Amino acid sequence: MTGPGRDDWTVNEFGYRQELRRSLSWFSLFSVSFSIMSITTGIFLNFSFGITRLGPVSIWIWPVVGVGQLLVALVLAELGTRIPLAGASYQWGSRLVGPGYGWFIGALGILYGAVGVPGIVYLAVAPLTEYVLGVDGASPRLTLFIALLVLTVAYLINVISVQAAARINNFAVFAEILGTVVLAVLLFFLWVRDDTKTDHDLGYLGTHHHLPGQPYWYAVALAALVGVYTLAGFEGAADVAEEAVDAKRAVPRAIIGSVVVSVVLGMVVLIGFTVAVPSDDVLASAGLPGVIQYWLGEGLARGFVGVVVFAMFALMVVSAAVIARLLYAMARDNMLPGSAALRRVSRTTQTPVVALVSGYVLNLAVVIFGYNSSNSFGTLVGATAVLPYLVYLLTVLAYGFKRPQLKAIPGTFHLGRFAPVVFGAAVVWLVAVILVLTLPAEFRKADYYVLAGLAIAALWWLVALRQRFARGQAGAPTIDWQSPHTGETRTRVGSP
Numbered sequence: 497m498t499g500p501g502r503d504d505w506t507v508n509e510f511g512y513r514q515e516l517r518r519s520l521s522w523f524s525l526f527s528v529s530f531s532i533m534s535i536t537t538g539i540f541l542n543f544s545f546g547i548t549r550l551g552p553v554s555i556w557i558w559p560v561v562g563v564g565q566l567l568v569a570l571v572l573a574e575l576g577t578r579i580p581l582a583g584a585s586y587q588w589g590s591r592l593v594g595p596g597y598g599w600f601i602g603a604l605g606i607l608y609g610a611v612g613v614p615g616i617v618y619l620a621v622a623p624l625t626e627y628v629l630g631v632d633g634a635s636p637r638l639t640l641f642i643a644l645l646v647l648t649v650a651y652l653i654n655v656i657s658v659q660a661a662a663r664i665n666n667f668a669v670f671a672e673i674l675g676t677v678v679l680a681v682l683l684f685f686l687w688v689r690d691d692t693k694t695d696h697d698l699g700y701l702g703t704h705h706h707l708p709g710q711p712y713w714y715a716v717a718l719a720a721l722v723g724v725y726t727l728a729g730f731e732g733a734a735d736v737a738e739e740a741v742d743a744k745r746a747v748p749r750a751i752i753g754s755v756v757v758s759v760v761l762g763m764v765v766l767i768g769f770t771v772a773v774p775s776d777d778v779l780a781s782a783g784l785p786g787v788i789q790y791w792l793g794e795g796l797a798r799g800f801v802g803v804v805v806f807a808m809f810a811l812m813v814v815s816a817a818v819i820a821r822l823l824y825a826m827a828r829d830n831m832l833p834g835s836a837a838l839r840r841v842s843r844t845t846q847t848p849v850v851a852l853v854s855g856y857v858l859n860l861a862v863v864i865f866g867y868n869s870s871n872s873f874g875t876l877v878g879a880t881a882v883l884p885y886l887v888y889l890l891t892v893l894a895y896g897f898k899r900p901q902l903k904a905i906p907g908t909f910h911l912g913r914f915a916p917v918v919f920g921a922a923v924v925w926l927v928a929v930i931l932v933l934t935l936p937a938e939f940r941k942a943d944y945y946v947l948a949g950l951a952i953a954a955l956w957w958l959v960a961l962r963q964r965f966a967r968g969q970a971g972a973p974t975i976d977w978q979s980p981h982t983g984e985t986r987t988r989v990g991s992p
Contacts, residue, residue: 503743511973516738517846522746524662525733527669528814529754535762536676536807538726540784541620546722553704554719555766561723562759564925569730569755570918571892573748576734577908580743583825584734585891592894595971601890602826603953608883609819614862615877618643621808628802640867650812651856657845658739661813668810675803677761680768686791687771694774717932728884730755735818748909819855824848830970879942882933889926
């Protein structure tokens with residue numbers, strides 16, 4: 497049995513009713529994960545960071561990061577097959593370990609969504625939009641207005657329907673590939689043609705240096721963050737699993753496929769952009785828009801950056817959907833304040849409208865905070881880099897805790913005999929990434945924000961959730977279910 501009916505039964509099997517509209521194809525799921533990672537956004541924001549720390553050779557760390565992320569993606573893909581529910585990481589932690597464990601995973605996800613989207617829209621989308629429009633020396637108020645307008649439109653699209661969000665996102669995937677990958681290839685061939693002066697040859701791709709007082713291993717670790725910052729969010733396909741057709745097969749394909757495609761295309765983009773850097777001075781003074789303008793002129797450069805802005809807008813749209821699904825999933829289990837309202841789904845659009853509005857208000861407040869406290873906001877945004885990796889680590893550890901009991905499901909993705917190796921390697925990789933994101937002195941202030949967020953999550957757990965758990969009023973439902981195929985009654989593996 498396949499199709500929507502089988503998918504609806506899967507949701508019922510986990511103790512819920514199918515309320516969200518199930519209409520997303522495999523490609524729509526792939527587009528969600530691909531857009532959240534967004535090689536366009538990540539490379540445009542972080543390209544100079546790697547070059548500054550290690551030099552052009554830093555781009556060759558990208559595939560190493562890609563392999564590490566693929567290890568994590570393989571684990572999450574199997575969990576997406578087994579537990580295809582909205583608010584994926586929260587559900588996985590709750591059902592593999594327990595509701596308290598799931599709460600902290602979900603809380604980290606909310607913190608990430610609350611700050612990550614405002615950081616991109618205020619620090620990247622708005623300034624790049626000003627560049628595209630030819631606005632020089634824009635006032636802070638204009639930057640704030642553009643950020644709020646983009647954020648508002650992104651959430652309104654989700655209120656209309658998940659299909660509207662998916663259509664925009666599907667188109668954005670093609671736009672991102674055409675606008676970024678084609679641009680990088682074009683710059684490469686313009687460099688090969690050698691009509692415009694540059695100060696390097698192909699050996700530039702192997703040039704390396706490090707900042708004074710920093711050893712090379714430290715420079716390598718920091719340069720790896722270009723990939724670490726970018727290649728995250730691939731689990732987004734699983735977050736909207738309750739709106740996917742044939743979710744148990746489509747979700748893992750989308751997760752793995754989005755990582756592989758992003759790593760390959762991202763490497764092409766990095767090579768093209770790096771050889772096109774005319775000089776370190778151009779990159780330092782004007783960033784990637786300056787590099788593009790050097791080769792193509794101001795008009796074409798603005799056009800290509802416009803495609804980048806559209807890709808970032810698509811990231812806003814799908815991120816809004818993911819944030820709302822996490823709030824909805826946790827509220828459905830009575831884990832949040834105001835859960836009764838947050839879990840409501842519109843009968844007309846079959847979207848969690850209250851959760852969407854709540855996510856919007858949360859993001860809006862953080863953007864306004866950024867406008868009023870720019871220095872603190874930069875540190876706050878920096879703190880969000882470690883949050884998805886804490887979620888990944890806790891989720892992978894939950895998988896390892898339950899792995900011996902997880903038997904293969906016929907016809908779906910399963911790691912099989914490779915599971916112990918993949919699990920061990922993924923844990924080592926994630927611990928290494930978290931250390932790099934927390935130990936360097938420049939990240940120390942950001943660590944305090946993360947600790948403060950965890951303290952707030954612990955306070956809510958102490959004040960309210962423990963009592964709710966004890967009274968059976970919160971947590972993912974645990975039920976025995978009867979297979980419609982065999983009539984056999986079983987207890988669900990991984991129930992809390």
